[in-house]
Amino acid sequence: MSRPSFTRRAPPPLNALRAFEAFARHGGMTPAAAELCVTHGAVSRQVRTLQDSLGVTLVSGPRHRLVLTPAGEALARSLSPAFAAIDDAVDTARAGSHREIEISCLGTFALKWLIPRLPTFLEAHPDIRVKLSESWAAVDFARDRFDGAVRILNLGQTAGRAEATPFLIQYQGPVGAPGIERLSPEAFARLPRLYATTFPESWRVWSELTGVALPPATLTREFAHNHSMIEAAASGMGVAIAPWAFVTPDVMAGRLVAPFGFAERPSQFVFLRPAGRKDVAVDAFRDWLAAEGAASPPPPSHRGPAAD
Structure with a gap:
C-alpha cells in the first residue's frame, strides 16, 4: 500500500517577510525602508506581496497611518526573534x-x-x-x-x-x-x-x-x-x-x-x-x-x- 504524498506549500518570499518584519518593528514604512536601504514604495510592495501570498490582511488603515491587524501582530511576534536568530547564526559563522x-x-x-x-x-x-x-x-x-x-x-x-x-x-x-x-x-x-x-x-x-x-x-x-x-x-x-x-x-x-x-x-x-x-x-x-x-x-x- 502506497503512502499518501503531501505537497509542501511554498513559503512566502523571504524579502517580503523581511520587509514586513522591519515595518512592524519600526511602526512605519519610512524607517523600515531606511534600515533595508530601499525605497518606501519597495517596502509597501513587499508587504502587499506578503499579504497576497498568505491570503491574510496584515496591515490596515490609511496609507500614511497603517497599523498591524491582529494577524499581523501575531506574525510579527514570531518573525522578529526568527530574524534575530538568523543574525546570531551569521555572527557565529563569522566568529573567526x-x-x-x-x-x-x-x-x-x-x-x-x-x-x-x-x-x-x-x-x-x-x-x-x-x-x-x-x-x-x-x-x-x-x-x-x-x-x-x-x-x-x-x-x-x-x-x-x-x-x-x-x-x-x-x-x-x-x-x-x-x-x-x-x-x-x-x-x-x-x-x-x-x-x-x-x-x-x-x-x-x-x-x-x-x-x-x-x-x-x-x-x-x-x-x-x-x-x-x-x-x-x-x-x-x-x-x-x-x-x-x-x-x-x-x-x-x-x-x-x-x-x-x-x-x-x-x-x-x-x-x-x-x-x-x-x-x-x-x-x-x-x-x-x-x-x-x-x-x-x-x-x-x-x-x-x-x-x-
Whole structure:
C-alpha cells in the first residue's frame, strides 16, 4: 500500500517577510525602508506581496497611518526573534573574523565619557569592532537591532525583558564657566539657567534633591541636547545642571567649574542587553563598562550655597 504524498506549500518570499518584519518593528514604512536601504514604495510592495501570498490582511488603515491587524501582530511576534536568530547564526559563522557590535547610547554620555575610554577596550579586544548609535528612547530589543544599550534607570525601575547591568552612579550639580565660583549666592541665583529639552525639570529636581531653595529664574535658555547645553555653560551663557559623567573632563581640565559640587541621584547608568542572548563580544563590552565605571573618579561632593 502506497503512502499518501503531501505537497509542501511554498513559503512566502523571504524579502517580503523581511520587509514586513522591519515595518512592524519600526511602526512605519519610512524607517523600515531606511534600515533595508530601499525605497518606501519597495517596502509597501513587499508587504502587499506578503499579504497576497498568505491570503491574510496584515496591515490596515490609511496609507500614511497603517497599523498591524491582529494577524499581523501575531506574525510579527514570531518573525522578529526568527530574524534575530538568523543574525546570531551569521555572527557565529563569522566568529573567526572581526565581530562588530552596535551599542545604542545617550549622545552626550558617548561623547564625554564613553568615546574617550573606548580605545582601551579596542586595544584589549582587537577582534571586536564597536559601532555607536545615539538615542535616549526606551529600549525594545524585539524592535531594535542593536546588541546593547546605555541608558539611565531610576532605582527600582525595570528594563522589561532586557538584562540590566548598573555600572555608574549618577550625580548632578550646577556647572558654569570659571568665575562663577566667586559669585555670592544671590548673584549666582540671578544667572541664566540652562536646560536641555530632554530634561527640562533639571533645576527643580536638583533643588528637591539637595534642599536648596531657588528663587524664580530671571532668564532660562533651552537647548536640544545636553552637549549643546554644556558648551553654552562653558562659554558663559549661564549655569546648567549636568550629570558628573557628562562634564568630568571639562571640570577636571578647569574649563567648567562646579561651585556647589554634585549630589547623588537615585538613578544609575546601566548597560542593557537582550535577555538570554549569548554573545561573548557583548559580554566583554559589558564587563569592560563595569570595570571603567568602578575606576571612574568620584565627583566633588555637594555643598550648599550658604557655605560659600
